[in-house]
Amino acid sequence: MASIEKQAPPSNIVAGTGTYRDGLTEPAKDNRYKTEDVTDTKGRDFEDFFLKRELLMGIFEKGFEKPSPIQEEAVPIILQNRNVLARAKNGTGKTAAYIIPCLEKTDTTLKSIQVLILIPTRELALQTSAIVKEIGKHMGVQCMVTTGGTSLKDDIMRLYNPVHIIVATPGRILDLASKKVADLSQCQTIIMDEADKLLSPEFQPVLEQIIGLCxxxxxxxxxxxxxxxxxxxFCKKSVPNAYSINLMDELTLRGITQFYAYVEERQKVHCLNTLFSKLEINQSIIFCNSVNRVELLAKKITELGYSCYYIHAKMQQANRNRVFHEFRNGATRHLVTSDLFTRGIDIQSVNVVINFDFPKNSETYLHRIGRSGRFGHLGLAVNLITYDDRHSLRRVEQELGTEIRAIPPVIDRSLYVG
Known part of the structure; x- marks a missing residue:
């Protein structure tokens, strides 16, 4: 099998338009196939939070039946207007845990921005604003999303009309607020999702300026x-007396079975082909460590006869949006990506994550494989490990307190198929 580096990158955005060998299967909605970080609740109901009737209608229409553990913990505390520091695994209802109280607190008789939700990536911002609109659709709450890479003029025109909740990437909202286009002076609730990414050294001064305008x-x-x-x-400096919620004890990788396959670099594509033929994949996300390798691998997968798209940070925003939307709607089974796609992307039908290139640190590993096992469903993570990766593999195991086992000849389908 030829090495991936020898392939020419494709010129198209969508790598391949092959058809499925079978249809996508919906992820199991039965609690028998869910993990404890979603099912191990205190038995509360959404009605227990004394939410507005219109908000409850949106919650139930969204398909939420009972609060998950992070929702049980966070919703009443945020409603008390307290600062919150919450650790929870991605895919456990974290987004709704802050959207629900934000909607409850919003006064639609006012025309001011009352809630600012800061998000590190454009894709996650679009997804988050869509959830705000879905849950709040009976409330008359006006939600706007604004990110870099989109028309500033359109955002300025939108802000001539009332906006109650704004979902934004930091650079864009600072631009709008410093120009006096977005007035944050009445904004009393600031949410930072994926806070570890938002508070990286290059972002932190921007965040502090934004908070100063609220x-x-x-x-x-x-x-x-x-x-x-x-x-x-940052918390010591800017988030006094924060209420701490930590649901990560022994839950970090629960529900995700992890294997490694020890291969030479030139064997990786062949190994991937074998995995595709042997695994029962609803949808898979395949990670590479560079933009160039993403495109090359997507082309190779297409040549093998599989339907495959790719997405990375150097693509135009409109093309990224299209690929993400089509993958989410099931237009292709496989998506090859860089670490752009590790943050908070919630696609429940993804049951397999493959690290074609092993990540450089344990935090990236955690976020990558968290793309499977969404909202308590089971998932599978397979890591293709070369000789040079062996120390990184052991370090990830030690730092995350987990075990990554050698891949068996046959993988039990009950580990990852609901």
Whole structure:
């Protein structure tokens, strides 16, 4: 099998338009196939939070029946206007845990921006704003999403009309607020999702400027699966008396079975082909460590006869949006991506993640494989390991307190197929 580096990159955005060998199967909705980080609740109902009737209608129409553990913990605390520091695994209902109280607190008789939800990536911002609109559709709440790479003029025109909740990437909202186009002076609730990414050194000064433009008596709620030193330092400085929620004890990788396959670089594509033929894949995400390798691998997978798209940070935003939307709607079974796609992307039918290139650190590993096992469903992570990756593999196991086992000849379907 030829090495991936020898392939020419494709010129098209969507790599291949092959058809499925069978239809996509819906992820199991039965609790028998869910993990404890979603099912191990205190037995509360959404009605217990004394939410507006219109909000409850949106919650139930969205398909939520009972609060997940992070929702049980976070919703009442955020409603008390307290600062919150919440650790929870991606895919456990974290987004709704802050959207629900934000919607409840929004006063639609006012025309001001009352909630600012800061998101590190454009794709996640679009997804989050869509969930705000779905859950709040009976409330008359006006939600706007604004990210870099889109028309500033369109955003300015939109802000002539009332906006109650704004979902934004940091650079764009600072641009709008500093130009006096977006008035944050009445914004009293600031949500930071994927806080570890938002508070990386290059973002932190921007975040501090944005907070300075908000109402003096604001609350800040940080949500993330990991809290490195940068987040802890920011909290000491800017998030006083934060209520801590930590649902990550022994839950970090629950429900995701992890294997490694020891291969030479030139064997990787052949190994991937074998996995495709042997596994029962609803949808898979395949990670590479560089943009160039993403495109090359997508082309190779297409040549093998599989339907495959790719997405990475150097693509035009409109093309990224199209690929993400089509993958989410089941237009292709496989998606090859760089680490752009590790943050909070919620596609429940993804049951297999493959690290074609092993990640450089344990936090990236955690976010990558968290793309499977969404909202408590089971998932499978397969890592293609070369001789040079062996130390990184052991370090990830030690730092995350997990075990990555050698891949068996046959993988039990009950580990990852609901």
């Amino acid at each position: 109402h003096e008596e604001h609350q800040i709620c940080l949500f993330s699966a990991t809290f490195p030193v940068t987040v802890k330092n």
